Each structure stands twice: as C-alpha cells, then as structure tokens.
Amino acid sequence: MSESGRNRIDRDFETEEERRARLRRKKRRKEQKRKRIMLLTTLLVILGVVLVVLILIPKKKPEGGQKANTGISETSASQSGETSSAASSSSAAAPKSDMATLLSDADRLTKMYDYDKAIEMLQSSPYAAETEVKAMISTYEADKTTLKDYDHSKITHIFFHSLIVDSDIAFKSSNSANYNSVMTTIPEFNEILKQMYEKGYVLVTMHDICTFDENGTLHKNPIMLPPGKIPFVMSQDDVCYYEYMEGQGFATRFVIGEDGRPTLEYKDKNGNVTTGDYDLVPILDHFVDEHPDFSYRGSKAILAFTGYNGILGYRTDETYDPNSPNYNPEKYRNENIENDKAMVKKITQALKEDGYEFASHSWGHIRTGDCTVERLKTDTDKWERNVEPLLPDPCPILIYPFGSDIGNWRPYAEDNEKFKVLYDAGFRYYLTVDSAQYWLQYNSNYMRGGRRNVDGYRLYQDLTGEQNRLGDILDVKKVFDTVRPTPVEQ
Numbered sequence: 339m340s341e342s343g344r345n346r347i348d349r350d351f352e353t354e355e356e357r358r359a360r361l362r363r364k365k366r367r368k369e370q371k372r373k374r375i376m377l378l379t380t381l382l383v384i385l386g387v388v389l390v391v392l393i394l395i396p397k398k399k400p401e402g403g404q405k406a407n408t409g410i411s412e413t414s415a416s417q418s419g420e421t422s423s424a425a426s427s428s429s430a431a432a433p434k435s436d437m438a439t440l441l442s443d444a445d446r447l448t449k450m451y452d453y454d455k456a457i458e459m460l461q462s463s464p465y466a467a468e469t470e471v472k473a474m475i476s477t478y479e480a481d482k483t484t485l486k487d488y489d490h491s492k493i494t495h496i497f498f499h500s501l502i503v504d505s506d507i508a509f510k511s512s513n514s515a516n517y518n519s520v521m522t523t524i525p526e527f528n529e530i531l532k533q534m535y536e537k538g539y540v541l542v543t544m545h546d547i548c549t550f551d552e553n554g555t556l557h558k559n560p561i562m563l564p565p566g567k568i569p570f571v572m573s574q575d576d577v578c579y580y581e582y583m584e585g586q587g588f589a590t591r592f593v594i595g596e597d598g599r600p601t602l603e604y605k606d607k608n609g610n611v612t613t614g615d616y617d618l619v620p621i622l623d624h625f626v627d628e629h630p631d632f633s634y635r636g637s638k639a640i641l642a643f644t645g646y647n648g649i650l651g652y653r654t655d656e657t658y659d660p661n662s663p664n665y666n667p668e669k670y671r672n673e674n675i676e677n678d679k680a681m682v683k684k685i686t687q688a689l690k691e692d693g694y695e696f697a698s699h700s701w702g703h704i705r706t707g708d709c710t711v712e713r714l715k716t717d718t719d720k721w722e723r724n725v726e727p728l729l730p731d732p733c734p735i736l737i738y739p740f741g742s743d744i745g746n747w748r749p750y751a752e753d754n755e756k757f758k759v760l761y762d763a764g765f766r767y768y769l770t771v772d773s774a775q776y777w778l779q780y781n782s783n784y785m786r787g788g789r790r791n792v793d794g795y796r797l798y799q800d801l802t803g804e805q806n807r808l809g810d811i812l813d814v815k816k817v818f819d820t821v822r823p824t825p826v827e828q
C-alpha cells in the first residue's frame with residue numbers, strides 16, 4: 339500500500355533514468371508476486387493431496403481409523419487379549435494389521451486343510467461382523483464341502499536316516515559302504531520333497547490317522563483332503579548323531595536357531611561350526627513354509643530315538659553321567675549333562691510345536707524280534723528312564739530297529755509276551771520296515787504299519803531296474819545322487 343502510493347507520487351518528477359529504474363522494479367515486483375502465487379498454489383496442492391490420502395487410506399481397510407470409531411477397535415481392545423495393548427495405544431495401524439494378520443492366518447490354516455479351525459478363528463474374532471470376514475467364512479464353508487475322508491488303508495509311509503551333508507567325506511569315510519546303503523543325501527531329499535509335492539502328497543502323522551480313547555480303544559480320525567491330495571507319513575530313524583558319525587559328513591547336533599525354531603549345527607572339515615539346513619527337520623520346515631499345502635494341519639514327520647548315545651546330538655544318557663550309578667567309565671564324562679538335558683527338552687518342545695511326533699527306536703538299537711523278553715524289558719526300561727523324560731509327552735510310537743517285528747503279519751497273539759511288555763510301556767503304534775506300497779493294520783487297541791526305506795540301496799535297486807519299489811511315489815532317475823559310489827551294496 340505505502341509502496342504503490344509512493345510510486346504514484348514520484349512518477350511526476352522522475353527522470354528518464356528513474357523511469358527505467360521504476361519499470362525494472364515494477365517488473366521485478368511482478369515477477370516476485372508471480373513466484374509467491376506459484377509457491378502458494380504448490381503448497382495448496384500438496385495440502386490437498388495430503389488431505390485426500392488421509393481420508394482415503396482408512397477407507398481401503400475398513401477395520402482401521404474411521405471404522406475403528408464404530409466400535410471395532412473398542413471390541414478388539416476389550417475382548418482380544420492378543421491385540422488389546424496395541425489397539426488401545428491409539429494407533430489406527432494396530433487394529434488394521436490385526437485383521438490383516440487374522441485373515442492371513444486363517445488363509446494359511448485352510449491351505450493346510452484346517453477349515454474348521456480357520457472358520458472358528460474368524461467367528462470368534464473381534465472382526466466377525468466385518469463384510470470381508472463374513473465373505474471369507476462363507477468361502478471356507480463352501481470349500482470345506484469339497485473335502486473327502488481319505489481311505490485309511492491306503493496311506494504310505496517312507497523313512498530316512500540322517501541326511502548326508504558332505505558326501506565327499508561320508509563316501510570316503512570308514513563307514514562309507516553303510517552310509518551309501520542306508521543314508522540319503524540332501525540333494526536327493528530335496529528332489530524327493532519336490533516330486534512328492536508335485537504329485538499331491540500331503541504329510542500326516544500317526545495321530546492324524548488314529549487315536550485312542552480313555553478305554554484304550556482305537557478310533558480312526560477322518561483325514562479330510564480335497565480330491566487329488568494323497569496323505570503319507572514320513573519318519574526319520576536314529577536322530578541321535580551317534581558318536582561314530584562325528585566328522586563323517588553329518589550334522590553334529592540340534593540347536594534352537596535365531597528365529598526360535600529347531601535347526602542343526604554342522605562342523606565342516608576345517609572345524610568351522612555353522613548352523614542351518616543340515617538335516618531333514620529344517621529342510622522340511624522351510625519346504626512347508628513355502629508350500630503349506632504339503633502339510634495336513636501342520637503335521638511334519640516322526641523322529642525316532644535310541645538312547646545309548648543320547649538324543650539329538652547331546653550325550654544325555656545315564657552312561658555319560660559321572661553322578662549316575664549306571665555311569666560307564668569307558669564313555670566320556672559329560673559334566674554338562676544336566677544343561678544338555680534341559681536344552682534337549684527345549685528342543686523337543688519346539689519340535690512338537692513345529693508339527694513333529696516322536697518314537698522310541700529302543701534304547702540299544704536291539705533286534706526286538708530276536709531278543710529275549712527279559713532283554714526287551716530291560717531295554718524298554720532304560721529308554722523310559724533316559725529318553726522319554728526328555729520328550730514333552732509320554733511316547734506311544736515304537737519303531738522297530740532293523741524292522742525287527744515281534745510277530746508275523748497277523749495281529750499279535752494274546753500270549754505274545756513281548757507285546758505285553760511294550761503295550762504296558764504305553765506303546766500303541768508299532769511301526770516296522772516293509773517295502774509294500776501300503777501296510778496298515780488297525781486293531782481294537784493298537785495299530786501297526788509298514789515303512790518304506792528311501793535310501794541309497796533302495797534308490798539304486800530301482801535305478802538299475804532290478805526292482806520297482808518306489809515308482810508310485812518317485813522318478814528315481816531324477817533322485818539318485820550321482821556322487822554315490824556304485825554299485826550300492828546292501
């Protein structure tokens with residue numbers, strides 16, 4: 339105002355030079371004004387965009403911001419223990435991610451065929467009334483009707499021993515012939531998983547197949563799968579990392595990884611210790627992470643333990659314990675045994691939560707079929723004293739060492755004394771070795787099953803065409819690891 343007034347006054351007296359200067363000033367002011375307008379416009383546009391974003395984002399996910407005011411976040415804060423602290427901390431993002439997490443958890447459950455649990459989870463959630471949630475529930479209800487109970491007489495069972503990490507070392511070691519015959523390499527195992535997954539196989543465990551009520555009566559549990567999916571059982575024997583295997587190309591022991599999941603330790607030929615996918619468990623876990631539909635309701639495999647060298651790579655047996663009356667002076671003194679036992683308990687608990695079941699493989703890897711009843715009894719006592727307490731629950735599964743069954747294919751006779759010893763010790767699932775595609779026997783108060791070895795010997799027999807025992811599940815040509823010395827002898 340004052341500026342323009344002064345200009346008006348001065349103009350009458352200005353010289354030509356002053357006039358030019360005035361025009362220059364005017365031009366400059368005009369330019370400055372233009373710049374100010376542009377800046378203001380830009381600021382207004384930015385402000386507008388910010389406002390639009392603030393308004394639109396909560397609308398994309400109705401459980402957040404705005405809708406939270408309609409009662410959902412209050413419900414979430416007051417009813418859901420898991421989310422209450424996050425929801426009540428006034429952050430709109432918390433309940434939003436809660437519902438996203440809920441939906442993705444439910445989705446994963448249905449991928450693992452657990453529609454009931456997924457529906458239950460959604461219905462009992464604070465978001466049950468949400469349109470999106472209701473729609474998912476109807477979808478799951480519809481999908482569930484397409485599932486069918488699988489024939490319990492047609493469930494195949496394959497088993498492995500410890501996987502070979504370094505085949506260079508294993509196949510040049512003093513036990514090379516044995517490893518070549520009964521072990522499987524990691525590349526072979528990876529290919530087996532891939533092929534079985536592609537064929538539609540789905541992991542189940544013994545408890546998915548049948549359970550026993552309080553009277554001890556067997557009940558088959560429905561295995562509800564979509565058409566085209568085939569249940570099977572996987573087990574791994576001798577998950578002990580025996581003393582004789584040290585330095586021969588196998589994992590050394592189980593540990594809990596940084597992510598809280600069970601994994602393995604490996605010591606390479608230079609003495610470097612690393613942690614990772616060095617055996618069946620973490621490899622299978624990562625495969626199921628990627629392909630949840632390979633696991634029925636989270637089930638993974640059965641791990642079988644003897645006792646004489648401890649389990650999972652820890653020397654937990656009483657024969658290593660200098661404070662035990664059963665200490666064996668020929669063995670090394672494990673002064674750290676109590677810590678080792680505590681660690682093993684932690685690991686077996688983590689394995690259980692991860693979908694694994696456990697089995698006895700006898701304490702001394704004995705020939706259960708040939709030994710005396712007395713020997714079987716002593717051995718079973720040792721297993722119950724040294725191994726069972728390290729597991730989260732009493733163990734009802736028995737895997738016969740060498741597939742040495744205590745009877746023929748007929749149900750165990752009434753007067754079978756060995757059966758009485760084992761039954762009294764709590765075993766209800768009796769598993770042996772049998773290369774038939776299916777061998778399952780459901781009796782009134784126990785079940786029996788055969789298991790097929792997928793090891794060097796069996797793979798080689800199929801590869802050479804001498805036998806065809808694996809053709810229904812595998813293309814052996816793509817599985818057999820060419821680093822194996824051949825022929826593979828039994």
Ligand SMILES: [Zn+2]
Nearest residue numbers: 575576739740
């Ligand atoms: Zn064994």
